[in-house]
Amino acid sequence: MSSWVGASSSPWLLRTSAKFFKYRPRPPPPLRLLCLAQSNDVRSDFNFVLHDALDSSGVLTSHARDAREGFCSQIRQMSDIERQTSISINRRVDLGRSALYIAAEDDSLVSHSSVPLPVDAFLSRFDDLSMDYSSHYNSSYKSSPERLLESLENYLYTHKGFRRTNARHLFETRALYLHSVLTHRSGSTALLSLIYSEILKMLRLWGLLDFDVEIFFPHDRHSLPRAYPKKKSKESDYAHIMTSQALLVEILRNLKEAFWPFQHDQSGNLFLRAARAANFIDASNEGDSGFQLASAKAAQHRLDRGVWTSVNFGDMRRALSACERLILLEADSKELRDYSILLYHCGFYEQSLEFLKLYQDTKTRPQLRRSSNSSTDLEEDAVEKLMIRLKLILMEDGWSRPTYVRNFLGNSSDPW
Template identity: 55%
Template structure:
C-alpha cells in the first residue's frame, strides 16, 4: 500500500507526513538483516552466546528423529531481533519505535513453539501476521477511526481505545486458562489476549502513528498489573512518578512474555507456593527429603494427593505427554528458558534451565549450567528464605549430578534424547 493511498482518506485530518514516509508493512519490519546479525544469530542458536554451554533442545529433538528446521529458523529470527536490542533500546518504553521489532520477535516465539508441538510441515506464517498487524495499525490511521486534527491527547487515546477495544473487539483474558492468549498470532486471530499481548498491539499502533508523523505529543502506555484492566495510553508530559512501575520497556516486555510461557509450561508444579526451581529439584524418585533438612521441612507436609500428582507428572514427562498444562510441557519450557538465557536477563535462568536438563538426562550439560550459574552469583549472598532454600537445592542438585556422572558405565557419548523424546511424544 502506497503512502498516498493511506494518506488520501485522511486529507481532512491534516496528514502531516511526507511522501517519503514508510508505508504499512514497509522497511520497519522487513529490512534485510546484515551478515553480522546473521552470524550472531547463528552463534546464539548453537548456544555460543557469551561463552555459555550449548543449548540442547533442538539437537536432542534432531537426535530423536524430530525435525527442527522450522523451530531453528524461528529461533534464528528471534535471535536476530535480539541483535538489534541495544542497551539503550532495551530500556526504552515500548511506546517508541526503535531497536528490535518486538512484534516480529513475539511472532518468532510463537512460530518456534508451534513447530515444537505441532510438527507441521508448514511453518507459522510470521510475515502474514506482521502484515495483519500493519493493516490493523493502518486501519486506525485512516478514515473515521482517527481523531480530528489538533485533538488533545485525551481525545486521541479515547479514539484509539475505542478502535481497539470496541470496534476491533480486543479483550483481555487469562493466559493460564487459555495458552492462546500468550501468542501474538492467536491474539490477532481471536481478538482475545493477555495484558502483555494487548500492550504489544497497542504499542505497534502507536509506533505506526509516530512513523507517519501524526503525533505531536509524547505518548506513553500504562501497563496494568491488576487482573482486569486494559493497557491504555496517556500523555507522557502529564505523567507522575507513580506511573514508572506501569511503563513496560522493550526488554522487560520480552522477559515477561517468556517468563509467563516458562511458568505456564513448567513441568513440575505440584507445590504452587514454592519456586519453579525447587519444584523441579524435588520432583524425582527420591522424594522431597533429598533436598536437605530445610527443604525437607518446607515440603514435609505435602499431601498424598500432591505426591500422587507429582508421580503422575513424572510418568507423563517420561512418555513425552503434555496434553494437560497442569503437568507442563517440557519442550516449550526448555524453549522459554533458552530464549531467556539469550536475553541475558537473570543468572537464575541458567539454574532453572539446568534443572530441566537434569530431568531430560543431560547431566553433563546440567552440571555446566550449574557451574555457570554459581560463577555468575559468586560473591552474592542470599537475602530471602527462598534464596537460602534455592542455594541449598543448587548444591544438592550439583552433588546429585556429580554422583551420577561418577557412576560406572556413564559415558559422555550416551544419548539421553533417545530415551526422553520417544515415539509417544506427540502432543496429541
C-alpha cells in the same frame, strides 16, 4: 523427610526421554555469560539442548531453528540503551516480529508442521488495524492528545473487542502467543501492550501522531494497558513503563510459568517446585502427600506411553524453549539455574552441570549478589544439593547413555 541429594537417583519427570537420546556432544561452552549482541553465532555461546535433542529423536527442527535465529537477529540489535527504551518509542528492535518469532518456534515444536508460521502475514495485521482505525477515527487527529488516545482505546477494546486474559492453564495459553491474540483478540497484558505500541508506531510513521506517548502497563490482574501523553508523566508512572527488554522478558516468563512441568505444586517459585519434585517419586519420603506421589507416578506412566505433555503437567519442550531464550536475553542469571534443573529432570546431566556452573560463576559478581532471606536460602540450598547430586551421578562407575533411543519426543500426543 530425606534430603534431595539422598533421594532416588532417578529424576522425577522425563528422566528417560532425554537420557536415551543419541545426543551429539559438542564442546562445552566457556563458563561465562556472553553478550549475544557481540556474537554472530548463538550456538558458540551456549550449549543448548532442545533442538539437538529433538533432531536426535527424529523430530525435524528446521523451522524452529529458523525462528530462533530470527529472534536472535532482533535481540542482537539491543544495545544497553535500547534495552531500557520504552516500547512506545522503540526504534531499532522490531518487538512485534520478535514476539512472532517466539510464537513460530513454539508452534513448530508442538505442531511438527511442514509449513512455518507466516510471521510476515501476521505482521501485516498491524497495518490492517492501523489503517482501519485511521478510516474510522480520522476526525480524532484534530482533537486533543487525550481525545485521540481515548478514541484509540475505544477502537481496540470496544470496537475490535481486544480483552485481557490471564492464562493459567495449557488450554488458555493461546493468550500468550501474539499470532493467536491477533486472531482471537484475547491476550496477556504484555501482548496487549505490544499491540497498542505497534499501532502507535504505525500512526507515528504516517505522521498522524505528533506527540510523545507512554503506555501504562498495569500490575494488577484486571486492568488494561492505557496510553497517556508523555508530557503528563508522573514519577509514580515510571514503575508502569515497559521497556523493550522487560516486554520480551515478560512474554517469555509468562510462557515459562504456563508450561513449567510441575503444575501440581503451586507453592514457592518454579525452581523450588522442580527441586521438590525430585523427591516426590521416592515413596520412602515421609511427609509427601498422597496426591503428590500419585501425580508423580501418573506422569511417569504417561511418559512410558509416549505422552509428552498434558494439561496438568506442563510441556517440557516449551518450558525449555522459554528458558533458552531468556538466557539469550541475559535477563537474570537465575534463568541459567532454572534451565539447569529442567535439564536435570530430562537426564542431560553433563549439560545441567555446565549451566549450573555458569549460574554459580555469574553469582559471584558483586552486582548480582542478593540479600539473604528465607526464600533465597532455600533456593541456594537446593542449588548446592543439585550440584552435589549431579557430580555424584557423573562419578558413578559405568554411567553412560544407552545406545538405543526411546522416542518420547517423536511420539508426542498432545491432549487437545
